[in-house]
Amino acid sequence: MTKSPKPKPLALPAPIDHERITDPGPIGGERDLDRTLRPQRLEEFVGQESLREQLRIAVEAAMQRGEPLDHILLHGPPGLGKTTLASILAAEMEVPIVQTSGPVLERAADLAGLLTNLDHRAVLFIDEIHRMNPVVEEYLYPAIEDFRLDIMIDRGPSARSVRIDLKRFTLIGATTRTGLLSAPLRGRFGLSARLDYYTTGELTQIIRRSAQILKVPIDAAGARELAARSRGTPRVGNRLLRRVRDYAETRAQGKITEEVARAGLKLLEVDARGLDDMDRRMLEAIVVKYGGGPVGLSTIAVVVGEEPGTLEDVYEPYLIQEGFLKRTARGREATDLAFTHLGLSPPDRGGAGGAGSAPGSPKEPEEGSEPPQKTLF
Numbered sequence: 001m002t003k004s005p006k007p008k009p010l011a012l013p014a015p016i017d018h019e020r021i022t023d024p025g026p027i028g029g030e031r032d033l034d035r036t037l038r039p040q041r042l043e044e045f046v047g048q049e050s051l052r053e054q055l056r057i058a059v060e061a062a063m064q065r066g067e068p069l070d071h072i073l074l075h076g077p078p079g080l081g082k083t084t085l086a087s088i089l090a091a092e093m094e095v096p097i098v099q100t101s102g103p104v105l106e107r108a109a110d111l112a113g114l115l116t117n118l119d120h121r122a123v124l125f126i127d128e129i130h131r132m133n134p135v136v137e138e139y140l141y142p143a144i145e146d147f148r149l150d151i152m153i154d155r156g157p158s159a160r161s162v163r164i165d166l167k168r169f170t171l172i173g174a175t176t177r178t179g180l181l182s183a184p185l186r187g188r189f190g191l192s193a194r195l196d197y198y199t200t201g202e203l204t205q206i207i208r209r210s211a212q213i214l215k216v217p218i219d220a221a222g223a224r225e226l227a228a229r230s231r232g233t234p235r236v237g238n239r240l241l242r243r244v245r246d247y248a249e250t251r252a253q254g255k256i257t258e259e260v261a262r263a264g265l266k267l268l269e270v271d272a273r274g275l276d277d278m279d280r281r282m283l284e285a286i287v288v289k290y291g292g293g294p295v296g297l298s299t300i301a302v303v304v305g306e307e308p309g310t311l312e313d314v315y316e317p318y319l320i321q322e323g324f325l326k327r328t329a330r331g332r333e334a335t336d337l338a339f340t341h342l343g344l345s346p347p348d349r350g351g352a353g354g355a356g357s358a359p360g361s362p363k364e365p366e367e368g369s370e371p372p373q374k375t376l377f
């Protein structure tokens with residue numbers, strides 16, 4: 001009698017990836033679409049007025065002298081246009097650009113392969129330069145200072161150093177965390193520039209330009225509504241535009257008006273201040289569970305189920321910029337605006353109870369309740 005084969009175990013469904021709609025970093029297959037929407041010249045770049053003028057002067061001077069641009073460090077929160085600016089600078093200089101990232105450069109040979117193949121005056125763009133291997137970074141110093149590489153050949157008694165002369169090039173580094181850059185590397189950049197959050201007016205211009213490229217009908221009020229909830233970040237604004245376009249095409253008449261934008265963003269759980277589910281969970285952790293703080297970042301991370309570094313790099317900057325949070329020597333503390341936004345009465349800071357004596361109770365959501373599921377189109 002033959003044994004019947006054992007039944008195969010049921011395959012578990014793959015977990016659903018609820019990508020954060022307001023994440024300033026690229027998600028999914030956005031990189032190719034981002035390239036389509038990027039401005040190609042400095043005059044097309046909206047915002048960052050002072051930085052744009054500095055870069056325009058640097059480009060004109062370098063072109064007149066026939067020299068490469070000085071090495072440039074671009075820093076600031078993600079999604080503000082560091083990669084875009086690097087590509088624009090290469091285009092303005094009429095030279096090729098080679099793009100890589102710090103984590104990719106694991107060995108000195110990886111760096112040497114890039115540097116030895118650069119054309120004269122070309123741009124080497126290293127994203128997340130703060131994450132570069134320290135050993136590789138040591139090899140980069142003479143390359144950006146003297147345009148040479150010193151490579152060790154062989155090992156032991158027969159080891160010898162070989163010098164390779166490089167063509168003059170421009171290094172553009174991008175980072176969201178300048179504090180993690182070593183002082184020797186930071187000091188070798190001739191120009192260090194910070195990109196700041198964009199105004200609602202600037203984002204409105206960016207969204208209307210993107211809508212024109214994507215052939216999305218949108219009126220001025222609809223563009224302003226999207227811009228106001230874009231967290232000061234063009235990448236977020238373009239993402240909201242695409243999501244609300246889907247809503248407009250399936251639930252409205254295809255055109256994004258103020259009313260359509262509000263309805264679509266409500267479905268996406270992006271509120272009037274641009275806060276999403278994770279932002280509100282952070283504020284609730286501080287306000288509801290810890291009476292407004294101060295509370296340590298690691299504690300907040302445990303409550304919301306996210307890495308402390310992610311909270312610090314991705315979520316906190318906007319909450320601090322908009323006045324919902326402040327950093328103190330003892331940790332993160334919620335402001336009166338955070339209490340009000342969550343439907344709570346602000347605490348009497350002068351009272352004996354401090355932030356923990358805040359009257360009232362949260363309207364929505366209640367403490368301990370499950371956060372609502374996101375709906376993505």
